[in-house]
Amino acid sequence: MxxxxxxxxxxxxxxxxxxxxxxxxxxxxxxxxxxxxxxxxxxxxxxxxxxxxxxxxxxxxxxxxxxxxxxxxxxxxxxxxxxxxxxxxxxxxxxxxxxxxxxxxxxxxxxxxxxxxxxxxxxxxxxxxxRGRKGNELANIFAGLTTCAYCGNEVVLHHVTNIQVLACEQVLNGGGCSRTAWTYRDFEITLLAFLAHPALAERLQGEQKDKLIKLIDKIVVSTNQERSYAVRVDIAVLLKEIVTKIVVHFAGDVSTPRLPSAQISKDVRGRYFEIRLWDGRLDKCLSIS
Ligand SMILES: [Zn+2]
CATH class of the missing domain: 3.90.1750.20 (Putative Large Serine Recombinase; Chain B, Domain 2)
Known part of the structure; x- marks a missing residue:
């Protein structure tokens, strides 16, 4: 100047x-x-x-x-x-x-x-x-990553009698798709446990591997109840860097669309998700319960 x-x-x-x-x-x-x-x-x-x-x-x-x-x-x-x-x-x-x-x-x-x-x-x-403009932005740390196996629409967070569940957006909009949902907590625990498995880190290379190890540390040091907001943010950011896609099979391999008026059933036996990581490989993970 x-x-x-x-x-x-x-x-x-x-x-x-x-x-x-x-x-x-x-x-x-x-x-x-x-x-x-x-x-x-x-x-x-x-x-x-x-x-x-x-x-x-x-x-x-x-x-x-x-x-x-x-x-x-x-x-x-x-x-x-x-x-x-x-x-x-x-x-x-x-x-x-x-x-x-x-x-x-x-x-x-x-x-x-x-x-x-x-x-x-x-x-x-x-x-x-x-997302909505305010609050609860981190209720779902998988936002933007999950899609429905049956119709390809996004899977979003929803409430069924005060319980947070993941469900197909099509179903919530009254469209015809599998009227099944996955309790959010169960989904989160299952998915993070899958990512925390040591064998997974062996597959990834360089920066991605470092990021996964950082993510595992975050998951392991904090139990679900204790997970602070900041830790959830860190996990969400790392997930976006390591995971490219999660396809949710709410009702396993066999699911037929039901009437839009039918009740949404939760945590159907045989439910699983497929997860695509940075290295392009697709893994299948069945729910434990
Ligand atoms: Zn769907």
Whole structure:
């Protein structure tokens, strides 16, 4: 800034030099922003990310004690994260300003690259489309990975008399598909136990193997009841990196569509899932009960 223009404000993750002429890169904050983008790309919504940072006791960039989802949202949509500056006009009483002139690249010190930013935008759109806006985003750590074996539709979380179950979306929309469901807890325990088997790690290579071992550690050190929100976030993010697809056979190999009015039966004998891991192999895992 050779023209000695004073900067009035910097994005929250950057600092300002004492003479207010330069932006300062703050490594610890940059690291937090990178983590936020990583979590968003892993499928976490802004509420989930805020809870996660609070649980990990990551200090906010302001006086606030806790992270707010709107701050996270704003950050994830802010092109200043990769250095771009958009000049704005505040004429005619525009409070937020309207774009005025082309964006200026490399105006701010970048804390992420552009590719990371764009990847996060895609993940955010999917996340907003697939899930409710608030809460319980982590009730189902397999969201986006599971499909129905009989019709190929997505498998989603649903409540049957206060019990969380996974069921085919088609069934919940009143369409014709197998009216069977899998109790969520039973499904989670079965699937994580399968992934925690030592033989599995032998199959994967390099980074994927490291990620699976990290995942196994997370699964093993925490029993189901104790699993904290942050641990569930970690598991969900790792799952998305190791697992490419889970096909759920709610009623085993034989299932016939029943009338939309028929009751949804839970935990049918012979139910199993097929899971495709990063190495492309498909495994079959039967439920224990
Ligand atoms: Zn189905």
């Amino acid at each position: 050779s023209d000695n223009k004073k900067i009035s404000a910097a994005p929250s993750w950057l600092g300002l030099s004492e003479d207010r002429e330069r932006y300062l890169f703050i490594p610890e904050r940059a690291e937090v922003v990178r983590r936020i983008f990583e979590l968003a790309i892993g499928g976490m919504g802004s509420y989930a990310i805020a809870n996660y940072l609070d649980e990990k006791k990551v200090p906010t960039f302001t006086q606030s004690e806790t992270w707010d989802h709107t701050t996270i949202d704003y950050m994830l949509r802010n092109r200043a994260t990769y250095g771009e500056y958009q000049p704005k006009s505040f004429a005619d009483g525009h409070k937020k300003g309207i774009p005025n002139g082309p964006p200026v690249p490399n105006h701010y010190p970048a804390v992420i690259d552009r590719n990371t930013y764009e990847t996060a935008q895609v993940a955010r759109r999917q996340n907003l489309a697939n």
